[in-house]
Amino acid sequence: MAIGEALRWASSFLEERGLEPPVAEWLLRHYYQINRAKLLMILDDKIEPGLFKRLQQDIKRHAEGTPVQHIIGYEEFYGRRFIVNEHVLIPRPETEELVVAVTELKQKLFRQEKISLIDVGAGSGAISVTLALEDETLDVQAIDISEEALKVAKKNADELGAKVRFKNGDLLKPIIEEGIRVEAIVSNPPYIPLSDAPSLAVHVREHEPHLALFGGEDGLDLYRRFMGELPEVLKDKGIVGFEVGVGQAQVVKEMLQTAFPYATTEIKVDINGKERMVFAYGNMTN
Structure with a gap:
């Protein structure tokens, strides 16, 4: 044949x-x-x-039902090959646009100044590793609550030669406990409402980690928790960048406006014209 x-x-x-x-x-x-x-x-x-x-x-x-990425063991992201398995979310193409938007905002606000950035919910390391490799002026740390996910992220960072420091913890707690402040926070948190679970493709529902998929009844639980923690971690001038689910952008933007009334807030659309990214940047205090 x-x-x-x-x-x-x-x-x-x-x-x-x-x-x-x-x-x-x-x-x-x-x-x-x-x-x-x-x-x-x-x-x-x-x-x-x-x-x-x-x-x-x-x-x-x-x-x-097995995702093809689990069969071959990797997914391409930003022109690089990232190891994936059942412990991490498979990187999606639209998340590449979050990386682009964050790097553009960094240049706009800080130019060539070296700044600290935290990726919350490291997963495979796709966001943190890519940012570290694309912009050497970023000092990148990544946090994940799953130790198994961090093993995958560390392996990807090592294989691709990225300088990223990884921490195990829940949202921004490890940074709050250290008492340090940073200029930028980026996250693609779990945002699928639990009620959407039955309608998800079997490849997603049964093979990707629920910890990285579901964000409570309405999908917004993690964003609500972020609003309480972000002010404890961000410096006076900074950037917050989130990926959000379809239909969630306006609500998350309003949350950021309430948490940071002096900052500029903005919704960006992805390549398909969907509102998938929300940002707050500039003066984060006054």
């Missing part, structure tokens, strides 16, 4: 089950460790029987 035939079989298998056909191509590129252009060049080559059997098994695992 040719590689192209194997690809057509796998794509059809997925399509018939309402799943994304490109997963088949992703798996083959992973097996051969090649890019898409190279895969298209070898479609007429024969596929080894053992490799086709592996493809069949992996496609069926995915059809039963």
Whole structure:
């Protein structure tokens, strides 16, 4: 059997089950460790029987609910490969836009000045590691309540050569306990309402950590808690950047306006035009 035939079989298998056909191509590129252009060049080559059997098994695992990222062990984020497993949220493309917006705000407010930034809810380390690598003027720390998640984040930081200090703790408690203040806080916290759980894809609901997905009955529990802790940690001039769920931006913006009445608050839309990022920046006290 040719590689192209194997690809057509796998794509059809997925399509018939309402799943994304490109997963088949992703798996083959992973097996051969090649890019898409190279895969298209070898479609007429024969596929080894053992490799086709592996493809069949992996496609069926995915059809039963296992995320393809867990099958291959990684996800691409900001042009880099991040290890992922069942202990961390799989990085999403829209979170790359949060990273871009934070770096732009940092340049706007602080230019080349070296500042401290905390990523709350480190997960795989996608946000903290990327920020540390993209802007060397950022002194980055990352916090997560899950020790298993921190193991993954540390491994990604080591593999990618990023200088990030990791702390185990609940929200900003480790920083509050140290009595230090920083210029920037960024977070993609759990924001899915518990009532949405039944409607989530099985790949998400049964394979990604609920600790990183759900934010209470209305999805806003973590943002409420942040509002009590942020003033204890931020310096007079600073940045807060959140990713939010669809329909939550205005409420989170109002929370930030109440907590920081002197700051500029702003909602940014993602590439799909959805309000997915909320910021407070500038004078955080008066």
